[in-house]
Amino acid sequence: MAAFDDQYGKVDAQVFKEDLLNKCGAKRPEVICGPRFGVDTAIIELGNGKALATSSDPLSLIPSLGMEISAHLSVHLLANDMSTTGFAPQFAQFVLNLPVSLTREDFNLYWSHIDALCKKLGISITGGHTGQIPGQESTISGGGTMFLQAPKDKILSSNNAAIGDSIIMTKHAALSSSSLLANAFPETVSQKCGEEIQKIAAHNFWDLSVMKEALAASSILEPNQELHAMHDVTEGGILGALDEMADASGCGFTVELDKIKLNEEVKQITDLFEIDPFISIGAGSMLMAVKPGHEDRLIKGLSKEGVEACKIGVFKEGSAKQVVDANGKQRSFTFDGVDPYWAAFFKAFQAGWQ
Template sequence: MRIGKLTSSELQKYVFDKTVAKNPEILQSAGLAEDCAALRTPKILLLTTDPITATGNNAGRLAITVSANDVAVSGGTPLCCLLTIIAPTTASAEDVGKFMKEAHETAEALGVDIVGGHTEFSEAVNRMVVSCTMLGTTRRIVKSSGAKAGDSIVMTKSAAIEATAIMANDHADKLLKNGLTTEELVEAREYIAKVSVVEDAKIVWKQNVSCMHDVTEGGVFGAVTELAEASGLGAMIYADQIPVTHLTAKICKILDVSPMRLIGSGSILIVTPDPEKVVKSLRNNGVDATVIGTMRSKKEVTAIGVGKSERLKSAPDELLLIK
């Protein structure tokens, strides 16, 4: 058991070697006794922060990707980030190193520099808790509150992408005992490769877009509800038009959860008065896109399907309900 910070040599070996800045805007990066990172930029600076609490698997990858997604759907390019890692006393420096290796590889693929953060062992947690603060730059902010009545809602990819990977990792035994094949389990775990939306968002930056929002906690239904509340509007969602892969549907049925209410990083909701052009642009670049609803002035969010209608309200992500 250990408590407190990593030693200087451990920090250098397991952390600082993975935080070498490459972007010219970074004036000062992570280093021993350095309290702040520093950057110079003439553009608008975007800042966001996200914890990873739903799973311990792929935490390094998710920490970077989810925060980078927030910057991308706000119209920006992710530039650098700060990572806070609180590890349980049963963990080791090597465990931190494994996390940092995954985070470093993901950040490097996205062109993001890890420029600082904090790392320690603590009795306050029983598994590694991570928070990523991402900074990005843009010349035009795409706000989540910019939707207008009559705009269409376009969704990329499919529902519950991130949740599919998480469920396949965290509930493998139950899934295999109830009909999921080993091949399907492996495929579901590979959904983690689909969670980034950075390149997808770039495709529509120059389109006639009112706002964008990535699908995270609460799933598609939660994301639409947030968009509506932010814009002071309501929405009509065509539930039977929301794409759900066969594998996601099978896993959700076994675990008795709805794909519409599961964390869905990897998918974006794009609100636009020109849905045909947006969908065509995305599909031409290899990204699946579907019109799933319409924003409306009546301040309620309703999902309609085959023979039924449901008024939507904010609700906890159903990933938390799995036993």
């Protein structure tokens, strides 16, 4: 019997609060921001006006997608979390629990791509652990942790969205889920949606990093004054990420669904796999909480950097979360923590989709 009701993906907020939150070891005064659901990084006081930010995430190793894509996912999803601080990661440690079926050749290819990506991003790999585990056939090959140090008063945290802040999103919804499905089932997607749609969606995979817009945003606006918080979209998609960000910040939100950008290839693929693009894995998009009056400057500044961005809603007082559809009808939003991507992936795999 599974430990958790939802057997796919990360645990939900209830499990986090009931089983984890009050069992986090010793309390230390240096911890400025510790474990919180929906918060991307921990922040630790270093003294002399400096702080350490750190974040951990699973590592991916998906043989059907290849070693390069697996390494790309592993490094960039970690770096995305770190970039929500407004700074780039500087150091990394990786723990690899590899399947015994992985060849030395494939391991060297996988690690070479991780090494190359870290060099490109300016990240020093400072240690970790590497081994093979009998019976380990998961596509999660271990875990990684990244670190950075920066001026304490400039580091952003995703739990600092303020009431009245505008919600800005970059790029479009379900970027990674649609791309992963296009890469995992290329023949079926090509047959059902057309070769062009498959190619565009598959290529979107290489746009999963949000570091560019995160660093740009923190230079366009004043961190913690005009730009209050950022949160990268992962499991749960745009609305799931907003749900986390609002809960962590102690507020609610109103979002207009027709303002959330949804590209044609994403729409077709999410329709094919019968998943809701607004709550499906959306790595590659960043959410930003921006003080009113500074939205246009940010959007225009990001555009100059080649990053598309738009306002999709507002953080509100209280805990109510509302979404407004294209017809102007407003309804309450509740998220059960279940991302439909996982069930759709395994359903397609078991059905023999290629």
